[in-house]
Each structure stands twice: as structure tokens, then as C-alpha cells.
Amino acid sequence: MALLLGCKLLSLFLLPLFLVSPSLSDPLYQVCGSTGNYTAKSTYESNLLALLPSLASNGSNQGFYKDTTGRVPDQVYALILCRGDTNTSACRNCLDLARQDALQLCPYNKGATIWYDNCLLRYSNSNFLNSTDNSNVIYMWNTQNVTDDLDKFNKLAGELVNRTSQYAAFNSSRRFGTGEANFTATDPNIYGLAQCTRDLSGDQCYKCLTGITSAMSRFLGKRGGRVLGDRCNFRYELYTFYEGKSLLQLPSSSSSPPPSNGTNTTGNGNTTPAVPTMGGDGNKNNIGMILAIVIPLVIAFLLMSTICICFWRRRRLAKKIPNDTNPEEITSVESILFDLSTLRTATANFSEENKLGQGGFGSVYKGTLHNGREIAVKKAFQQAQGKE
Numbered sequence: 513m514a515l516l517l518g519c520k521l522l523s524l525f526l527l528p529l530f531l532v533s534p535s536l537s538d539p540l541y542q543v544c545g546s547t548g549n550y551t552a553k554s555t556y557e558s559n560l561l562a563l564l565p566s567l568a569s570n571g572s573n574q575g576f577y578k579d580t581t582g583r584v585p586d587q588v589y590a591l592i593l594c595r596g597d598t599n600t601s602a603c604r605n606c607l608d609l610a611r612q613d614a615l616q617l618c619p620y621n622k623g624a625t626i627w628y629d630n631c632l633l634r635y636s637n638s639n640f641l642n643s644t645d646n647s648n649v650i651y652m653w654n655t656q657n658v659t660d661d662l663d664k665f666n667k668l669a670g671e672l673v674n675r676t677s678q679y680a681a682f683n684s685s686r687r688f689g690t691g692e693a694n695f696t697a698t699d700p701n702i703y704g705l706a707q708c709t710r711d712l713s714g715d716q717c718y719k720c721l722t723g724i725t726s727a728m729s730r731f732l733g734k735r736g737g738r739v740l741g742d743r744c745n746f747r748y749e750l751y752t753f754y755e756g757k758s759l760l761q762l763p764s765s766s767s768s769p770p771p772s773n774g775t776n777t778t779g780n781g782n783t784t785p786a787v788p789t790m791g792g793d794g795n796k797n798n799i800g801m802i803l804a805i806v807i808p809l810v811i812a813f814l815l816m817s818t819i820c821i822c823f824w825r826r827r828r829l830a831k832k833i834p835n836d837t838n839p840e841e842i843t844s845v846e847s848i849l850f851d852l853s854t855l856r857t858a859t860a861n862f863s864e865e866n867k868l869g870q871g872g873f874g875s876v877y878k879g880t881l882h883n884g885r886e887i888a889v890k891k892a893f894q895q896a897q898g899k900e
């Protein structure tokens with residue numbers, strides 16, 4: 513069957529879709545290591561089984577911890593990070609779960625990275641502890657679109673994520689920031705969160721975060737989005753998803769500058785458009801002016817590049833995919849994640865009828881999202897991809 517062939521091809525060179533469960537206690541995602549397996553009752557196993565519980569007992573108070581045990585070739589390296597707003601017990605609960613899930617989802621694998629809403633656990637036999645690389649970057653977004661004031665939303669969400677990242681990098685020794693911005697009077701606020709592992713310097717953290725916040729261009733118009741990494745992560749939503757008060761408030765941007773109307777663009781305009789700046793900053797006017805010039809440019813650039821990327825991707829995929837597979841079906845399959853419930857609905861609860869085939873890592877189902885778009889869904893129980 514041509515369809516099956518298409519599917520096989522797909523699973524060969526594109527990362528499949530994976531499942532997100534809405535429950536807090538389920539992993540968001542996991543990436544098993546690629547540095548080999550250990551055997552039952554080996555020294556590596558006993559090192560690993562000794563190290564994992566100690567991470568939770570030593571690290572849940574601080575919310576960040578890294579440690580190693582054993583000697584090469586059986587040395588195990590591990591790192592944990594809890595979300596900055598979790599308390600000791602919530603952190604510990606999450607890590608206890610992570611340890612069990614990781615061993616179950618990546619059995620006998622020397623390495624694993626597993627993400628939850630509240631925590632991250634990573635272990636490996638290769639020493640990644642001093643690395644500042646944000647490997648294993650996973651993109652997730654809310655499939656619901658923003659309907660009103662799209663441009664304003666994209667701009668505000670981008671700005672919020674940027675400011676929250678700056679806060680995490682430079683205003684927090686814990687490298688953690690949360691922020692909110694008023695969208696419109698009727699709509700709820702936008703909430704953002706950014707975090708790095710605490711061993712990064714401010715500059716390293718900021719660099720890590722700018723590396724992933726560039727993904728905001730993938731999320732244009734989406735009601736929420738997040739990027740998971742093993743050194744830094746961020747998220748934004750139109751609802752609160754963290755505990756406590758936001759550390760940062762973006763002033764309302766309802767008084768955005770009026771569209772220019774044949775105005776003189778050169779030289780020193782004597783009107784300073786009202787642009788959001790952070791409260792308490794000096795140089796308000798300068799910052800405002802710079803933002804007023806830079807933001808529209810950036811937005812235009814982002815829009816243009818999104819269009820270009822989409823166009824390019826369609827062409828590229830059209831080249832690689834057999835004709836009977838609509839390239840639209842598989843836009844940015846790298847690591848898209850949908851709600852489990854969305855996927856359940858789309859695939860009629862993974863019914864046999866919708867099953868397209870069975871690949872090396874799991875079964876592939878055809879699905880139709882409620883907007884009519886067709887997707888290929890891979891249901892993977894165990895995943896053996898990813899880099900260490």
C-alpha cells in the first residue's frame with residue numbers, strides 16, 4: 513500500500529508525533545539515551561539505583577542538583593531541576609515519579625531525560641554535567657488559536673517571554689522568572705515562565721534562553737507554547753500555570769502607537785509613542801523609542817521568516833514525500849506535541865481502523881484534527897531516539 517510506504521518513509525526520517533498527557537503526574541516527554549544499555553545486576557545498574565534516590569533527597573530542597581557516582585566505565589552522571597515555584601515536597605514527589613518512570617520508559621538504557629510540569633531528570637554514563645548545551649530541545653504548543661488581535665498577541669507574548677527570560681537570567685540567582693502581561697480588557701492575561709539550571713551564569717542562561725525563545729516564531733497565534741530543554745525552558749499560556757505571584761508585570765500595551773500615516777520617518781520625531789517599558793526603569797523614553805522602532809521590524813521579520821520557512825518546508829517535504837501524502841499533513845513533525853485528548857479524538861481513540869502501520873518504535877495512526885487537518889500519529893510506548 514502506497515499509504516503504508518509513505519508512513520514508513522515518514523517514520524524513517526522524521527521524528528514522529530508523541531503524546532502528551534494532560535495529567536500533572538505524567539511525563540511530558542522523555543528521550544532515552546543513545547550511549548548503550550546496561551545489564552541487570554551490573555555495576556552500572558547498582559550505581560544508577562543508588563544515585564537516583566539520593567538526587568531527590570539531596571536536591572528537592574534546592575530544586576537543583578547534580579551528582580555523579582561510581583568510576584568509569586560504570587560512572588553515572590545525573591542532574592535534576594524542579595520548576596522554580598515548586599516547594600520541597602512537590603519537587604520531591606515529582607522526582608520520585610521521574611526516577612520510576614525513567615527506568616520504566618527507558619529500560620536498561622544508560623541514559624534518559626524525562627520532563628514533567630514540575631521537574632526534569634537526566635542521567636547518563638557520559639559526563640554532561642559541566643556542559644551548557646541545551647540538547648534535547650522539545651517544542652510543544654497549545655493547538656488552540658488566538659482569534660482576536662493576533663498581531664498584538666504575538667507581539668505581547670514575544671515580549672513577555674523575552675522579559676521573563678531576562679528576569680530569569682539577570683534578576684534571579686535561582687535563574688527563574690515568571691511574568692504576566694495584560695492582553696485586552698476582556699481577555700485574560702498572558703503568563704510566562706522561564707528557567708535555567710542554576711549552574712549557568714546569567715549570560716549563559718540568557719544565551720540558552722534566547723536560543724529557544726526564537727521558537728516563538730513557531731507559536732505565532734497559538735494560545736500557549738513551551739520549549740523544554742535540559743538546561744533551560746520557557747512557557748507561556750493565557751492562564752496561570754505556576755504558583756504564586758508573577759515576579760514581573762508588563763505594563764499594558766493597549767495604547768500602542770497609531771499606524772504611521774505618511775509621517776516623517778527621518779530624524780528626531782518629537783512624539784514618543786507609548787510603548788511598554790518596565791516600571792522603575794530610567795531612560796524610559798530612549799527604551800521606548802528603541803522598542804517602538806525595533807518591535808515592528810522584528811514582528812515583520814518574524815512573519816516574513818515564518819512564511820518563508822513554511823514555504824521552504826512545504827517544497828522540501830513535497831520533494832521527499834510520495835505524491836499521495838499531502839505535505840500539509842506533516843508540517844514540523846520534529847517534535848510537535850498535541851494533547852492526548854486531542855489525539856484520542858483525532859484518531860477515534862487509536863482505533864484499529866485508523867491504524868496505518870507498525871514501525872520500529874510503535875504503531876502509526878491516521879488522525880483528523882477537529883479543524884479537518886490530517887495528521888499521522890505515532891503511538892510510542894518506548895522511545896529510543898535522542899542524543900546524549
Ligand SMILES: *[C@@H]1O[C@H](CO)[C@@H](O)[C@H](O)[C@H]1NC(C)=O
Nearest residue numbers: 547548549550619620621896
Ligand atoms: C538496548 O536495548 C534496546 C531494547 O531494550 C535495544 O532495542 C537496543 O538495540 C539496545 N542497544 C544496544 C546498543 O544494545
Ligand SMILES: *[C@@H]1O[C@H](CO)[C@@H](O)[C@H](O)[C@H]1NC(C)=O
Nearest residue numbers: 565566567568569570571579
Ligand atoms: C545525599 O543523600 C544521601 C542519602 O540519600 C546521603 O548519603 C549523601 O551523603 C547525600 N550527599 C550529599 C552531598 O549531601
Ligand SMILES: *[C@@H]1O[C@H](CO)[C@@H](O)[C@H](O)[C@H]1NC(C)=O
Nearest residue numbers: 597598599600601602603755
Ligand atoms: C507544596 O506545594 C503543593 C502544590 O503546590 C501544595 O499542595 C502543598 O500544600 C505545598 N506544601 C507545603 C508544605 O507548602
Ligand SMILES: *[C@@H]1O[C@H](CO)[C@@H](O)[C@H](O)[C@H]1NC(C)=O
Nearest residue numbers: 638639640641642643644711
Ligand atoms: C567540571 O567542573 C568541575 C568543577 O566546576 C571541575 O572540577 C571538573 O574538572 C569539570 N569537569 C570537566 C569534564 O570539565
Ligand SMILES: *[C@@H]1O[C@H](CO)[C@@H](O)[C@H](O)[C@H]1NC(C)=O
Nearest residue numbers: 655656657658733882883885
Ligand atoms: C489555527 O491556525 C492555523 C493557521 O493559522 C490553522 O491552520 C489551524 O486550523 C487553526 N487551528 C484551529 C484549532 O483553529
Ligand SMILES: *[C@@H]1O[C@H](CO)[C@@H](O)[C@H](O)[C@H]1NC(C)=O
Nearest residue numbers: 667670671674722725807810
Ligand atoms: C525577543 O528577543 C529576541 C532575541 O533577543 C529578539 O530577536 C526578538 O525580537 C524579541 N522579541 C520581542 C517581541 O521583543
Ligand SMILES: *[C@@H]1O[C@H](CO)[C@@H](O)[C@H](O)[C@H]1NC(C)=O
Nearest residue numbers: 679682683759760790792793
Ligand atoms: C533586573 O535587574 C536590572 C539590573 O540588573 C535592573 O535594572 C532591573 O530593574 C531589574 N528588574 C526587576 C524587575 O527587578
Ligand SMILES: *[C@@H]1O[C@H](CO)[C@@H](O)[C@H](O)[C@H]1NC(C)=O
Nearest residue numbers: 693694695701762763764765
Ligand atoms: C492588568 O490586569 C490586572 C488584572 O487583570 C489589573 O489589575 C491591572 O490594572 C491591569 N493593568 C493595566 C495597566 O491595565
Ligand SMILES: *[C@@H]1O[C@H](CO)[C@@H](O)[C@H](O)[C@H]1NC(C)=O
Nearest residue numbers: 769770771772773774775776
Ligand atoms: C492620515 O492623515 C490624514 C491627515 O493627517 C487624515 O485625514 C487621514 O484620515 C489619515 N489616515 C489614516 C488611515 O489614519
Ligand SMILES: *[C@@H]1O[C@H](CO)[C@@H](O)[C@H](O)[C@H]1NC(C)=O
Nearest residue numbers: 772773774775776777778779
Ligand atoms: C513632516 O515634517 C515637516 C517639517 O518637519 C512638517 O511640516 C510636516 O507637517 C510633517 N508631516 C507630517 C505628516 O507629519
